[in-house]
Amino acid sequence: MTEIQAPSGQPFMKMHGLGNDFVVIDSRGRGPDAAGVTTPALARALGDRNRGVGFDQLAEIRDAAGADFTLDFWNSDGSRAGACGNATRCVSDYVMRGSGKAAVSLLTQRGALYAVRRADGLVSVNMGHPQRDWAEVPLAKAVDTLHLPLAGDPVAVGMGNPHCVFFVPDAEGVDLAGVGPKWEHDPLFPQRTNVEFASVTAPDHLRLRVWERGAGITLACGSGACATAVAAALRGLTGRRVTIDADGGTLEIDWRDDGVWMTGPVAHVFDGVLSPEFLAQHA
Numbered sequence: 001m002t003e004i005q006a007p008s009g010q011p012f013m014k015m016h017g018l019g020n021d022f023v024v025i026d027s028r029g030r031g032p033d034a035a036g037v038t039t040p041a042l043a044r045a046l047g048d049r050n051r052g053v054g055f056d057q058l059a060e061i062r063d064a065a066g067a068d069f070t071l072d073f074w075n076s077d078g079s080r081a082g083a084c085g086n087a088t089r090c091v092s093d094y095v096m097r098g099s100g101k102a103a104v105s106l107l108t109q110r111g112a113l114y115a116v117r118r119a120d121g122l123v124s125v126n127m128g129h130p131q132r133d134w135a136e137v138p139l140a141k142a143v144d145t146l147h148l149p150l151a152g153d154p155v156a157v158g159m160g161n162p163h164c165v166f167f168v169p170d171a172e173g174v175d176l177a178g179v180g181p182k183w184e185h186d187p188l189f190p191q192r193t194n195v196e197f198a199s200v201t202a203p204d205h206l207r208l209r210v211w212e213r214g215a216g217i218t219l220a221c222g223s224g225a226c227a228t229a230v231a232a233a234l235r236g237l238t239g240r241r242v243t244i245d246a247d248g249g250t251l252e253i254d255w256r257d258d259g260v261w262m263t264g265p266v267a268h269v270f271d272g273v274l275s276p277e278f279l280a281q282h283a
């Protein structure tokens, strides 16, 4: 009797770092010049928590020339992101486990990054140097990035993606859903922005809540934690090495001479396969 083969779908993994959750597609094996499989329509459909899988970001792993892998990021609204710190840590851990390496290099839209697993199992990534010039963030006009001409006196920092950091007395009390979208779409940020609300709880400790560009409220944001640590150090509110408590857990940020290092936990939750029907509907 001939066995009928079901048409194959697209494998994916579900991962998270401090509850900042990701769908990860591993497209390696086709060469560094091959395009990825993700389209804006597929990212939007998959990001739907009712009709898709649901995620804050989708990360696609591709082959790289001159590094262990390339990583592309998509927000749940279908837009591209130049950086995603927590997904970078999750995927680096997966690639390290698969290859037996203790450290990996990767290429992202912002350039080459480097990640390592520590003896305690936490994963660290060097997110690179912060972008402090208004044009790099990017902002719409030449202003002082350390004191933006906006209500609340926020700081703008680029980490390969834009961040607008507000220091507030009590981050817990901020109505993120109410104020986040307004700042995300402020005309000073031509590519929109991620929005951080931070309270200094000690000279080496911050409480952080985040409204992410293209994803809304998330339990944590790695690049946002890096941007917040840089902003706090530049304002003289903390040192360059801080612990940051996000809604979903804790990150260690260390702004060193070679870049901003971020360390925290990662989780690989489950693997799945997208059906051919779903893929055809959202190509």
Ligand SMILES: N[C@@H](CCC[C@H](N)C(=O)O)C(=O)O
Pocket: 020, 056, 057, 075, 080, 081, 082, 083, 084, 085, 086, 087, 161, 162, 194, 212, 213, 214, 215, 218, 220, 221, 222, 223, 224
């Ligand atoms: N969760 C991320 C940041 C994801 C990208 C961001 N929403 C953007 O559009 O820039 C992180 O961990 O860094």
